[in-house]
Amino acid sequence: AQSVTQLDSQVPVFEEAPVELRCNYSSSVSVYLFWYVQYPNQGLQLLLKYLSGSTLVESINGFEAEFNKSQTSFHLRKPSVHISDTAEYFCAVSTRSGGYNKLIFGAGTRLAVHP
Amino acid sequence: NAGVTQTPKFQVLKTGQSMTLQCAQDMNHEYMSWYRQDPGMGLRLIHYSVGAGITDQGEVPNGYNVSRSTTEDFPLRLLSAAPSQTSVYFCASSTTRDAAYTDTQYFGPGTRLTVL
Numbered sequence: 001a002q003s004v005t006q007l008d009s010q011v012p013v014f015e016e017a018p019v020e021l022r023c024n025y026s027s028s029v030s031v032y033l034f035w036y037v038q039y040p041n042q043g044l045q046l047l048l049k050y051l052s053g054s055t056l057v058e059s060i061n062g063f064e065a066e067f068n069k070s071q072t073s074f075h076l077r078k079p080s081v082h083i084s085d086t087a088e089y090f091c092a093v094s095t096r097s098g099g100y101n102k103l104i105f106g107a108g109t110r111l112a113v114h115p
Numbered sequence: 116n117a118g119v120t121q122t123p124k125f126q127v128l129k130t131g132q133s134m135t136l137q138c139a140q141d142m143n144h145e146y147m148s149w150y151r152q153d154p155g156m157g158l159r160l161i162h163y164s165v166g167a168g169i170t171d172q173g174e175v176p177n178g179y180n181v182s183r184s185t186t187e188d189f190p191l192r193l194l195s196a197a198p199s200q201t202s203v204y205f206c207a208s209s210t211t212r213d214a215a216y217t218d219t220q221y222f223g224p225g226t227r228l229t230v231l
Binding site for chain 2: 004009032036041042043044045046049051090092094102103104105106107108
């Protein structure tokens with residue numbers, strides 16, 4: 001069965017510092033990969049996704065993620081974080097199983113940006 | 116557009132009570148789904164629907180029922196609440212079933228349910 005592992009449950013970081021949120025997945029077939037963000041007391045929002053093509057994907061707010069097939073990883077990075085980036089981040093793999101589509105989510109990484 | 120809306124935001128039930136969590140979307144999306152979010156476990160799919168009148172089970176369907184009489188609404192019913200159903204419930208929608216596989220799912224703000 002496919003699974004997603006987010007290696008850090010919490011990541012504290014100071015404002016303007018770089019950050020990397022790690023995500024590994026297990027799959028023997030082609031996958032589609034996503035990062036979703038959940039701001040406090042809100043639902044999840046799509047941050048970025050990898051479907052095919054360039055292995056480096058970017059979001060509009062400065063995050064980027066690189067698909068690494070050999071390492072089965074899809075780590076999320078930002079060179080300089082802001083207080084407003086404080087949120088929980090979920091890595092997800094899209095798959096078809098038993099005839100239906102589903103997103104398999106990691107457990108989440110809580111990013112806390114401190115001034 | 117309001118997007119995906121959910122009511123109520125908070126609910127406390129006693130064991131054995133029943134209730135319905137409401138979900139509505141105004142984007143004319145065909146695909147709708149319910150997830151539950153538990154600490155340290157990410158989100159898990161409960162039920163989904165690929166259009167009005169068509170529903171199916173996800174990975175954790177036991178104890179929940181759904182129906183889809185209109186494109187806009189996708190309520191989730193708890194038949195006899197149990198403490199194990201204490202969770203945060205999210206409704207999500209996507210343009211089509213295939214889009215749910217490769218494209219964005221739009222999530223509602225969630226319902227926080229506590230079962231005593």
